[in-house]
Amino acid sequence: MSIIDGKAISAGIREELKKEVAALKVQGTVPGLAVILVGDDPASAVYVSNKEKACEEIGIRSAVHRLSAQTSQESLIELIKSLNADKAIHGILVQLPLPKPLDPLVVLRAVNPDKDVDGLHVVTAGRLFVGEKGFIPCTPRGIMHLIKSTGIEISGKNAVVVGRSNMVGKPVAHLLLGENATVTICHSRTRNLDAICANADILVAAIGRPGMITGDYIKPGAVVIDVGTTKVDGKLKGDVLFEEAVNKAAFITPVPGGVGPMTITMLLANTLEAARMYG
Numbered sequence: 001m002s003i004i005d006g007k008a009i010s011a012g013i014r015e016e017l018k019k020e021v022a023a024l025k026v027q028g029t030v031p032g033l034a035v036i037l038v039g040d041d042p043a044s045a046v047y048v049s050n051k052e053k054a055c056e057e058i059g060i061r062s063a064v065h066r067l068s069a070q071t072s073q074e075s076l077i078e079l080i081k082s083l084n085a086d087k088a089i090h091g092i093l094v095q096l097p098l099p100k101p102l103d104p105l106v107v108l109r110a111v112n113p114d115k116d117v118d119g120l121h122v123v124t125a126g127r128l129f130v131g132e133k134g135f136i137p138c139t140p141r142g143i144m145h146l147i148k149s150t151g152i153e154i155s156g157k158n159a160v161v162v163g164r165s166n167m168v169g170k171p172v173a174h175l176l177l178g179e180n181a182t183v184t185i186c187h188s189r190t191r192n193l194d195a196i197c198a199n200a201d202i203l204v205a206a207i208g209r210p211g212m213i214t215g216d217y218i219k220p221g222a223v224v225i226d227v228g229t230t231k232v233d234g235k236l237k238g239d240v241l242f243e244e245a246v247n248k249a250a251f252i253t254p255v256p257g258g259v260g261p262m263t264i265t266m267l268l269a270n271t272l273e274a275a276r277m278y279g
């Protein structure tokens, strides 16, 4: 059994990105990311300042727009339109969740897909679906990195994704399919979930139910990616019962320190890509 060290993998990628950003600057382009935070959700505020810090560390210029919870949908969309037109901004991220009554699907649709570094625009999802080049949502992109870091061959393997959200489950399933895995997507109405998971060579759990995936769900020798992050008594818990799964899996991500550190790193990678393509 081997623990996949998302923190170390992420740090290695950030070092590379830093060099690539410096090289792009020499050519006259400074990658720019705009982040929009609406309202005062404390968790979102922490995520946004982590993104700001990460940009600064590798030399990406970030501009954070902090708006009140009373911001109207029209003025939010106006801001997005002005960022779409801003040549110094290569990536635009709207921090979710948005306070009610703002409609995230409508707001996200205002982002130019060529600046959609979070990968949540409907056009970006369509590009992924048909296999066209486009931004890959950050967490799924990070998950694929972690799976590939194990060196296992993905092609022909049984991959099971538990969770079908637009942000994680569905894009991960498409990415695995793109690598020629045989993919099963499970959700809250799936029957015999334990038996389906126990047949997975690659198991991705993106549920949000701490410890639900016990040892019985794990095929001996599987690669197990735990996306879940739920606070239990002040501590982050994954969807996988680590102490049981670790004895059966060949490779497993811990929580914290697995998928989490990869998400912002992939945002940086997407922003650099946007600056290269459209800078």
Ligand code: NAP
Pocket (backbone or CB within 6 Å): 139, 162, 163, 164, 165, 166, 167, 168, 169, 186, 187, 188, 189, 190, 193, 206, 207, 208, 209, 227, 228, 229, 230, 259, 260, 261, 263
């Ligand atoms: P979500 O939108 O709430 O989706 C959860 C999915 O799990 C749904 O598809 C749901 O099925 C399924 N599900 C719920 N209960 C289930 C059950 N008992 N059996 C089987 N499937 C069940 O969540 P998400 O945004 O995808 O996030 C999932 C988890 O990943 C959360 O803990 C979140 O905090 C975490 N996350 C972590 C990162 C990171 O960077 N580390 C990033 C994103 C998300 P239905 O569709 O049938 O309801």
